[in-house]
Structures are given as C-alpha cells and as structure tokens.
Amino acid sequence: MDHRQGPFGSLLTAVITPFDGDGAVDYEAFWRLLHHLGDTGSDGVVVCGTTGESPTLSDDEKLALFSTAVDAFAGSMTVVAATGTYDTAHSVAMTRRAAEIGCDAVMAVTPYYSKPPQEGLYRHFAAIADATDLPVLLYNIPGRTARLIEVDTLVRLAAHPRIVAVKDAVDDIAYTKRSLAVLPDDFAVYAGSDAFTFASMQAGGVGVVSVASHLVGRQIKDMIEAMQQGDVDGAATTNARLTPLFEALFVEPNPMPLKAALNRWWGPVGEPRLPLIPAGDGTVAMLEAALETAAVA
Numbered sequence: 001m002d003h004r005q006g007p008f009g010s011l012l013t014a015v016i017t018p019f020d021g022d023g024a025v026d027y028e029a030f031w032r033l034l035h036h037l038g039d040t041g042s043d044g045v046v047v048c049g050t051t052g053e054s055p056t057l058s059d060d061e062k063l064a065l066f067s068t069a070v071d072a073f074a075g076s077m078t079v080v081a082a083t084g085t086y087d088t089a090h091s092v093a094m095t096r097r098a099a100e101i102g103c104d105a106v107m108a109v110t111p112y113y114s115k116p117p118q119e120g121l122y123r124h125f126a127a128i129a130d131a132t133d134l135p136v137l138l139y140n141i142p143g144r145t146a147r148l149i150e151v152d153t154l155v156r157l158a159a160h161p162r163i164v165a166v167k168d169a170v171d172d173i174a175y176t177k178r179s180l181a182v183l184p185d186d187f188a189v190y191a192g193s194d195a196f197t198f199a200s201m202q203a204g205g206v207g208v209v210s211v212a213s214h215l216v217g218r219q220i221k222d223m224i225e226a227m228q229q230g231d232v233d234g235a236a237t238t239n240a241r242l243t244p245l246f247e248a249l250f251v252e253p254n255p256m257p258l259k260a261a262l263n264r265w266w267g268p269v270g271e272p273r274l275p276l277i278p279a280g281d282g283t284v285a286m287l288e289a290a291l292e293t294a295a296v297a
Contacts, residue, residue: 006188007135007164008078008105009043010207010224013214014051016255016262017065019270025061029269031095033214034072036266041221044078044212045069046107046137046167048084051211051255054082056273061294063097070102080137082106088124089158099132107137107167112145118153130161136162138207141169141192145253151178158187167192173199180204194220194246198239211249215261216242216294246288252279261287 015037018029037045046071048054048062055066062081069079081098083106084091095106108128110121129136138157142148148170149157157163160190167178169192176196180203190209191200197208201224213220219242226235249257253276260279262269264287271278 006190006206007172008080008137008188008190009145010228011042011217011221012044012046012078012080012190012209013037013042013217014049015045015047015069016214016258016269017052017057017061019029019273021270023066023273025057027064027266028251028268029267030068031072032267033189033262033269037217038073038077040217041137042077042210042215042217044080044104045140046080046082046209047081047103049139049209050141052082053126053255053273053276056276059094059097062094063101066098066101067102070082075136078104080105080107082107082109082139084111084128084139086111086113088127091128092104095128095131096133099147100136103134105135105137106132107139109139110141110145110149110228112147113132115147118150120232121147121149122153122156125157126160129160135164136160137190138166139169139192140164140166143169143171151175151182152277154179155182156250158183164188165190165206168196168200168205169193171196173203176200176205177203186263195243198223198227198235201235204230205224211254212242212245214258215265215291216245219294242294245287245292248283248286248290251286252283257287260284261264261291265291 018026020026081103083094165188189205191197194212228264237251256279
C-alpha cells in the first residue's frame with residue numbers, strides 16, 4: 001500500500017446545507033456544524049456539493065456559504081468550494097468568486113446531462129483550473145452525471161499543475177486500481193463513497209470525501225490513520241462496524257437519510273429542499289440500528 005499524501009488532508013466532509021423552518025439557508029446552524037466537524041476529525045469540508053444540495057442553491061446562497069466556511073475556520077481547516085456545473089462559463093465565474101472569497105480549493109464535478117465527449121471534459125476542467133491559482137479537486141461520479149472521466153482523460157488532467165486530486169465516486173474498485181497504477185505519485189485519489197474508503201486506501205488512495213463523517217467522524221479518522229500506520233486488521237474491524245451506517249445513509253437519495261439522522265441525533269438542520277423529501281420512518285430505524293452498531297448512538 002502506497003498512501004500518497006493528500007493535498008487537503010485525509011478526511012474531507014461533504015457538508016450538508018441546513019435550512020430553517022421556512023426553507024431558507026440556516027447559516028447559524030451551518031456555522032455550528034462546521035465546528036462540530038472540525039472537532040470530530042475532519043481536515044476540511046467540501047461546501048455546496050451533492051450532499052449540500054447544490055442543485056437547489058442559488059449562486060448568492062453558495063457564495064454566502066463559501067464565505068461562512070472561510071470565516072468559521074480562519075485558515076485552520078481546508079475549505080473546498082464546489083463550483084462546477086454543466087456550464088463551463090458559469091463554473092469558471094463561480095471559481096473566480098470562490099477565490100476572491102478566500103476558499104482554499106475548488107471541486108469541479110463532471111458536467112452532467114449534456115454527456116460531453118472526453119475532449120469536452122478535458123477542456124471544461126482545464127478552463128476551470130486556468131481561471132485561478134486555486135488547486136482543483138475533480139469529482140468523478142458517473143452514477144449522477146451519466147459521464148465517466150476515463151482513465152486516459154484523468155491522466156491528461158493530472159498533468160495540469162493545478163489539478164491535484166480526484167474524488168473517485170465511480171464505486172468500481174477495478175477502475176480505482178487502474179487509475180492509481182498510471183497516475184503520477186503527487187496526484188491524490190480520494191474515495192467518493194464511504195463504503196469504498198477502506199478498499200481505496202488498500203489500493204493507494206489517500207482518504208475520503210465523506211458523508212458519514214457528520215455522524216462518525218472520529219471513527220472514520222481512526223480507520224484512516226490505522227491504514228496509514230499499516231494496521232490493516234484494525235482498520236478492517238472499524239470499517240466492518242461502520243458499514244451498516246454507510247449503507248443506511250444511501251437507502252434513500254443523499255442527503256435525505258443524513259438530514260434525518262442529524263435532526264434526530266445532532267440538532268435541527270431542516271428538511272431537504274424539493275424535489276428531495278424527508279427520509280421515511282424505515283430509513284430512520286435503519287440509521288438507529290446502524291448507529292448502535294457503530295457504538296455512537
């Protein structure tokens with residue numbers, strides 16, 4: 001196992017966006033949640049990603065959330081602004097605004113819906129990386145975007161001096177292994193799904209952009225550190241204990257289960273914005289049982 005050093009630490013949390021009873025962004029709850037994540041093992045946060053319900057947020061809301069995170073951490077943790085969309089020009093503009101606000105890096109998702117060819121993907125990501133001096137975390141999630149960043153394209157992108165890492169949410173460990181075999185040593189691969197963190201790190205990944213870390217951040221950080229120290233058996237034990245929670249958090253579309261869990265076991269974060277809806281009672285029961293298995297409930 002070759003655990004390449006991650007440019008953003010080993011545990012990033014894809015932070016939710018809390019809403020109040022009227023459906024407006026609850027910036028006070030967001031501030032408290034950021035500090036909770038910092039206290040429970042996260043090295044940084046990805047703001048306004050999938051878990052943050054980015055498709056339902058206005059540009060003004062996103063920029064205010066970026067600014068809140070920058071102010072909350074004051075340089076003590078990494079703030080990665082999710083600025084990518086399916087529109088290259090819009091992504092470039094939001095990336096420039098994130099840099100002006102003081103974010104540490106940006107995350108750019110594969111353009112969705114329009115299904116661009118690989119050359120289009122390359123030019124899209126290169127345009128974002130050329131827009132500022134910020135490092136770029138690619139977000140490869142074909143299950144949501146209907147387009148995979150192929151390994152050859154990923155290698156081309158890794159040659160760009162500011163494209164430094166990928167959030168690999170392909171959920172195919174064979175793809176991860178093929179990528180790691182040919183990517184440069186200074187390019188970091190983060191698992192994009194909690195359920196793949198252990199396997200990804202076995203293959204040479206650096207850590208995870210996590211959802212479950214809202215609830216079990218310390219345990220996930222312990223597992224990552226065990227892997228880094230060569231304690232594979234200890235990491236495997238922790239991973240097995242957390243696996244029911246990793247699964248329960250995705251039995252309904254993310255972040256529906258996570259928001260239900262936080263509302264019940266952390267503090268009010270509101271309901272998801274439509275078209276997402278609150279998680280069902282069966283999901284909450286699964287989450288409760290999973291948290292008991294993880295020994296955190």
